[in-house]
Amino acid sequence: MDVNASTTKPAPGLKRPNMLYSIAIVLIVILGSVWALSIDNRFLYLLVYVWFGVIYGIFLQYGRFCMAAAVRDLFAVRVPRMAVGMMIAVGLYALVASVVTLAGFNTFHAHPLGWHVLIGGLIFGFGFVFTGGCASGSLYKAGEGNMNSMLVILAISFTQAIVVAESGWLNWMAPEAWVASAAAKDMPESLSVTEGWFDLFTAGYFWDMKGATLGEMLGAAESPWAMAFWNTFVNALLPVIVLLIALYAYYYRKSYLRKSGLANPSLKDEISGIWHMCISSKNTAIAGIFLGIFAGLHMWVTGVLREHYEIFNFGELLSAMGYTQGLSVQDTVFDPGYWYITTQEAQWGAWVLEKLGIDMMDNIFFGLDNGIPNPLLNAPGFMSIGIILGAAILANARREFKWKMPSLETATFAIVGGILMGIGARLAMGCNIGAFFATVTNGDPSGWIFLLGMVGGGYLGVKVFTKWMDWKMARDGGCDL
Amino acid sequence: MAMSFNQTGDGEWKLDVTGYSCPHPQMYTKKALQKMSSGDVLTLVFDNPSSGESIVAMCESDGNDVFEREEASGNFVWKIRKA
Numbered sequence: 001m002d003v004n005a006s007t008t009k010p011a012p013g014l015k016r017p018n019m020l021y022s023i024a025i026v027l028i029v030i031l032g033s034v035w036a037l038s039i040d041n042r043f044l045y046l047l048v049y050v051w052f053g054v055i056y057g058i059f060l061q062y063g064r065f066c067m068a069a070a071v072r073d074l075f076a077v078r079v080p081r082m083a084v085g086m087m088i089a090v091g092l093y094a095l096v097a098s099v100v101t102l103a104g105f106n107t108f109h110a111h112p113l114g115w116h117v118l119i120g121g122l123i124f125g126f127g128f129v130f131t132g133g134c135a136s137g138s139l140y141k142a143g144e145g146n147m148n149s150m151l152v153i154l155a156i157s158f159t160q161a162i163v164v165a166e167s168g169w170l171n172w173m174a175p176e177a178w179v180a181s182a183a184a185k186d187m188p189e190s191l192s193v194t195e196g197w198f199d200l201f202t203a204g205y206f207w208d209m210k211g212a213t214l215g216e217m218l219g220a221a222e223s224p225w226a227m228a229f230w231n232t233f234v235n236a237l238l239p240v241i242v243l244l245i246a247l248y249a250y251y252y253r254k255s256y257l258r259k260s261g262l263a264n265p266s267l268k269d270e271i272s273g274i275w276h277m278c279i280s281s282k283n284t285a286i287a288g289i290f291l292g293i294f295a296g297l298h299m300w301v302t303g304v305l306r307e308h309y310e311i312f313n314f315g316e317l318l319s320a321m322g323y324t325q326g327l328s329v330q331d332t333v334f335d336p337g338y339w340y341i342t343t344q345e346a347q348w349g350a351w352v353l354e355k356l357g358i359d360m361m362d363n364i365f366f367g368l369d370n371g372i373p374n375p376l377l378n379a380p381g382f383m384s385i386g387i388i389l390g391a392a393i394l395a396n397a398r399r400e401f402k403w404k405m406p407s408l409e410t411a412t413f414a415i416v417g418g419i420l421m422g423i424g425a426r427l428a429m430g431c432n433i434g435a436f437f438a439t440v441t442n443g444d445p446s447g448w449i450f451l452l453g454m455v456g457g458g459y460l461g462v463k464v465f466t467k468w469m470d471w472k473m474a475r476d477g478g479c480d481l
Numbered sequence: 482m483a484m485s486f487n488q489t490g491d492g493e494w495k496l497d498v499t500g501y502s503c504p505h506p507q508m509y510t511k512k513a514l515q516k517m518s519s520g521d522v523l524t525l526v527f528d529n530p531s532s533g534e535s536i537v538a539m540c541e542s543d544g545n546d547v548f549e550r551e552e553a554s555g556n557f558v559w560k561i562r563k564a
Contacts, residue, residue: 064530064531064533064534066503066531068503069503069504069531069535072503072504073504073507073535076504076507076508076511077504077507077508077511077535077539078539078542079507079535079538079539079542080538081534081535081538082534082535129504132502132503132504132505132529133502133503137531141502141531144530144555145555146502146529148502149502251542252542255541255542255543255544258544259544280538280541281534281537281538283534284534395530395555399552399553399554399555400530400552400555401554401555402528402554402555402556404500404502404528404529404555405500407500410500410501410502462504465504465508466508469505469508469509469512476483481486481509481512481513481516
């Protein structure tokens, strides 16, 4: 099929692109930025998150860039488009991250690797088949007017907050060793670290492991260039190359050789085929390139600002500006310094639950580490809002914005899938961005284990989803499928 | 909102998955094309932009021809000829 030869025309009776909404959103971002800076110019730190969020949203919408599709479409419809785009983004992010590291501005911290990463990825991957989008994908789809995706975001937010702060009824699942280890950590009494499953998981299990990049594991920490070799080339670029070849061999080669009329392809033909696969969806490839580059630049800019303000965490800046409400006992808030999604959503859920009178700060996750700042002062939270706004800017400009209301079926999928994604994200301490994209690109091999879990979960999810479709069609009748 | 797939004429079919998000549109399209005969034309109606990317790639892989695409205000009407 030659897609370029197809005719594309506006549907009859529909209006020309209406840029007014896009311009209005851009103006809101600009005026909001000016307003924040007029209050205190140190809000620049928060605004950097907003602006990068808008950029992410624009490119996510431009490339229909969704990591759920990267996994799901392989099994559901045998389409490698998004998996290829994801690998391109990983490669570019890794290269820029390497430069940022060599320049001394990298804000990344490696994650401890254990069973929780694989299980969390599995649950997260199973869930996102039903929601129709990953953590970042749900945000950009919400920006297209998809209310199902809004439900997914709500489900992820509240599930995480409840898992983190209200998991005492699951204490029976915590081994004695976790309880003993957590009790020995000598934490402030207000955190009650021995009284919630997630606290026991964190203090009694997670803290007893040490995260390290591949270079650090191999004792190369003294040499920046050796670190770049192990962390960037071996941990990121080499797996990307291997996975692209595997995607080509299993999902693209047959149709490429058929269309090209190649019966006995040479090595040059095969390389040409891989190249064609990479550019077969130009939008996705371009989005992958720019998302990778901007994700790396984001770390750089935040690192420079931290040095400028002489801080390690945005909580210090908030405190200096007189905003102390919602800070952790260490005066910190969640401030990764790079692209992240789910933790700030957990904070949104916790903020609402706290307003309803539930104590959400008596735990390690919020009380010790991330705090629960007012959403108007939540810098990574504004990055997520920026993604929604950025996607809305482009979706309106491309005439693709449409309010889409959920049905009972799609709402159920969104909520149940979102709950599973929330559980998976907390177990793995991150989502497809925080536990995969940001890790593998910064030399942390735990991200590949998370991807393995996501692939396993996605495979199982597609199996169950297909059975649901078959059952529904058999039940409903009335169609010829 | 309900998916519908019906034969509308000799060798002509219509699949309407308006209101559905990923992965419904691409999976229903795959099933619909499997049901059709070579040379049949499918009119596909959907409103989930990201599904369109997957459907194009799926058709390209299988040799099916997306020969007409009407797109406006988030609504998509495509015609696909099965190889």
